[in-house]
Amino acid sequence: MPIPKRFLKFAKDFPEIAKAYEKLGDAVHAGGPLSPRERALVKLGISVGARLEGAVHSHVRKALDAGLRKDQLRHVALLSLPTIGFPSMMAALSWVDDIVDLQRKRK
Numbered sequence: 326m327p328i329p330k331r332f333l334k335f336a337k338d339f340p341e342i343a344k345a346y347e348k349l350g351d352a353v354h355a356g357g358p359l360s361p362r363e364r365a366l367v368k369l370g371i372s373v374g375a376r377l378e379g380a381v382h383s384h385v386r387k388a389l390d391a392g393l394r395k396d397q398l399r400h401v402a403l404l405s406l407p408t409i410g411f412p413s414m415m416a417a418l419s420w421v422d423d424i425v426d427l428q429r430k431r432k
Contacts, residue, residue: 329379365391366401373405373417381420395425 336343354364365388372380388398402418409417 329383361391362388362393365393366397369398369401369421370404373402374409376409376413376416378416378420381417382424385421385424389424389428395421398425 354361359367365384369381369384369388372384385398398421399418402414402421405417406414
């Protein structure tokens with residue numbers, strides 16, 4: 326999946342901040358025992374709970390790259406239902422499907 330244009334512009338306009346941000350992300354991922362797949366699910370769950378559409382899109386892309394399947398990613402959204410409510414869960418489910426459907430069209 327391609328990196329969003331907005332992030333590429335940010336990295337071009339603020340290269341030192343972008344490098345520091347990426348370095349922080351790398352350190353956090355390497356700083357614990359979770360596997361790449363587990364980390365991808367956790368990050369997706371956090372993004373869903375925070376209702377961050379762009380972050381959900383990003384973490385769905387990363388989860389697919391980590392080998393997770395559409396049904397697993399949709400399950401993360403469904404698990405949010407009792408915690409964040411039906412409308413928020415439906416929004417998150419649509420954000421997951423945005424990226425999954427986009428990937429399917431590219432194949």
